[in-house]
Amino acid sequence: MIAENLREIETEIQAVCSRCGRNRSDVTLIAVSKTKPLEMVEEAAACGIRDFGENYPQELKEKAETIKDQVRWHQIGHLQRNKVKYIIDKVCLIHSVDSLRLAQQINAEAEKRGLICDILIEVNIAEEESKFGVTRETVYPLLEEISGLANIRVKGLMTIAPYVENPEENRIHFRNLHNLSVDIKSKNIDNVTMNELSMGMTGDYQVAIEEGATMIRVGTGIFGARDYSR
Numbered sequence: 373m374i375a376e377n378l379r380e381i382e383t384e385i386q387a388v389c390s391r392c393g394r395n396r397s398d399v400t401l402i403a404v405s406k407t408k409p410l411e412m413v414e415e416a417a418a419c420g421i422r423d424f425g426e427n428y429p430q431e432l433k434e435k436a437e438t439i440k441d442q443v444r445w446h447q448i449g450h451l452q453r454n455k456v457k458y459i460i461d462k463v464c465l466i467h468s469v470d471s472l473r474l475a476q477q478i479n480a481e482a483e484k485r486g487l488i489c490d491i492l493i494e495v496n497i498a499e500e501e502s503k504f505g506v507t508r509e510t511v512y513p514l515l516e517e518i519s520g521l522a523n524i525r526v527k528g529l530m531t532i533a534p535y536v537e538n539p540e541e542n543r544i545h546f547r548n549l550h551n552l553s554v555d556i557k558s559k560n561i562d563n564v565t566m567n568e569l570s571m572g573m574t575g576d577y578q579v580a581i582e583e584g585a586t587m588i589r590v591g592t593g594i595f596g597a598r599d600y601s602r
């Protein structure tokens with residue numbers, strides 16, 4: 373099932389890229405394996421997937437310590453400060469930084485281990501009450517503060533778009549995030565580059581690619597529906 377799902381999604385990504393004039397290599401497919409057993413991660417890895425996304429730090433840590441394949445781990449879910457220590461030396465990128473205090477904690481843990489940690493800033497682009505993330509206005513002062521932290525590099529922005537029936541409804545949000553990243557880039561802030569845009573999930577990744585996503589996070593479309601009861 374996973375192999376077949378991946379084949380379909382890969383075909384779709386290539387079709388979208390060619391229709392909007394982008395290179396396939398400019399879009400990274402992150403397989404979101406939260407709640408799914410390690411065997412399913414290994415199955416996807418055997419199909420060539422190298423990037424995996426997790427929400428829960430302990431789950432990421434366990435999988436990262438157990439898996440034999442050479443893969444990259446992405447922390448994509450909300451991160452509490454006291455959990456940073458579990459994942460700091462296991463992740464290639466933390467997508468969900470939305471406060472100075474969290475950034476300071478990441479910086480401190482990275483410094484302890486002699487690492488530089490790559491992060492994205494999570495933006496609540498649709499300004500939904502229920503979502504984490506900074507606003508379009510508060511992202512600037514946050515970036516100014518983070519740019520002074522020696523063990524962090526900001527690589528771009530991430531958003532979780534609203535849950536919608538019709539993915540076209542999210543086009544405006546993806547476009548707004550892209551425009552925000554272009555504006556931030558023009559400010560040339562120290563330690564801040566804006567080459568990554570993490571946006572688009574199972575329901576709307578095609579639209580996200582059309583609007584400039586460099587990383588799409590697909591869970592259900594690869595691994596099937598999640599069961600949170602266990």
Ligand SMILES: *Cc1c(COP(=O)(O)O)cnc(C)c1O
Nearest residue numbers: 404448449573574589590591592
């Ligand atoms: C769970 C999750 C995803 C994947 O969602 P699907 O709809 O299953 O593709 C992507 N991003 C984040 C932040 C998530 O928590």
